[in-house]
Amino acid sequence: MRCRRYPHSHAARTGARQLVLIGLGVFLLVPKHRLTAQAVTTASTTANDSATSTRIGELIQSVSYGVPASPAFELLPNKPEEVAPLVSGHDFQTNAKTWLDGTALRIGIAVDSRPFVKNGGSLSQYQRSTVRQIAFRTMLSAGTARATDGHATIAAIGVRIPLVDDGDARADSEFVQLAAGTINRVIASLPQPPLNADASFFAARMKIADKALDSLRDDYERRKWNARKLELGAAGSVQAGGTQLTPDSTQLGRAGFWLGGAVPVSTWLQLTSSGAMTWARTDSVGQESSRASGGLGLRAFPVAVFSVAVEVARVQARHTGDRGADHWTHLGTVAEWYVAELGGWLGAGYGGDLNRSGHLDRQLSLRYAFYKDRLLTQ
């Protein structure tokens, strides 16, 4: 994921303004339709501040879309800021031995690794075998955190399995050959090294060559931003009364299952679909015990200075003690464009939760804000 460069040409700005007008037209039309169809709909605007931009972003983030990069961290009260990448499953096992201090579980552990990194085979074997690709790309994550009550300890473990990833550079033999040729071309253009050159001499030359590969990698990621993908994710957590991991004090906490897919519609448009189910152990009546959601989304980046995302999801939540389930529809639409003269992004968001009982945000609203860093990235 990376931000696009911002072209500042007159033609680009003119094209962007036309798109902005179209985008605004869409925004203005949608609320009218919803106002007619849904009596609860209102429109509101707020001041241009960071809080508003955050709320705009939440319109397309409040429903879990796609499989989390590290599913285990979704089940912790706060996502860890730093994750230690472990190279292999063996490293994971070795690291796990340090999680315990006696029988007490250390807090603040956050690691991920590739458990089957040694099952990828050689590059040619990997490129020919879908099974090897899936095994190699599979990520295992684990973490611990203090529960929000300040006493209990939560430990979570999860797995993400990318079943399909057309943006996997390693599996793209044409790109790999191009990358190797690029490195070789740069190295061959340098003077032949002396026979007794040391490793630091070669490392310095490799840094020069790798810079040439940077632009190739960036270009590949830009071209493949909306590549076809299908991922599975699952995670579970346990909660201990204190930091001691004993059978008496430990009980199941939460569990989650995610399924996400994406297909390219055109070079600038992506269609995504997602499903998620989470369960939680509850202590009292009224607490949410499970939630299921499924939805579709569109993300468009027609020009570098304008982007739009539309997401619709159906959500069902069950609460302990309630026979029925709450159902609601989440709608989120965000458009933003880069205003070169102001050096930032002007964004507008429309959406909310429709027919969500007992929730303040059940109404649809329109918000706009000006901010420096874009919300939508490829």
Next chain:
Amino acid sequence: MTNIVDIAIPPDAGAITFGVACPASPQALSGIVWRYTTTQQPDGKCGEITPATPSVPLGSPGTIAGRYFVLEGAVLKLGSDGPIPYQVIVSLRGSNGTAFHQEVPQDGGVGTVDKESSPFQYSFHAV
């Protein structure tokens, strides 16, 4: 200073090829094989290693006798997929395809590719 390995070339090996592989990890390798004279003077590029061409011809045992070769190789960083371990194996083969020398380069032959491509080198003297 890079370690230079003396490798005895069988006189009946036929056309000699020098190859590089990473058999246990899906890593992309690249490299330039440089040639040196018997007096250790630079003598130009001998060939290029890529995933599609993992070996380069060196010549007959007679023509390479006494010469030096250096592989200036790289394990490529291809995407943003975190640290990936590797182990490179270099080999010298005769015309029948049988390897008469295989080795893991001491300089960078084992490691992890993470944020940038990793260099490795292998220098040898054909004796």
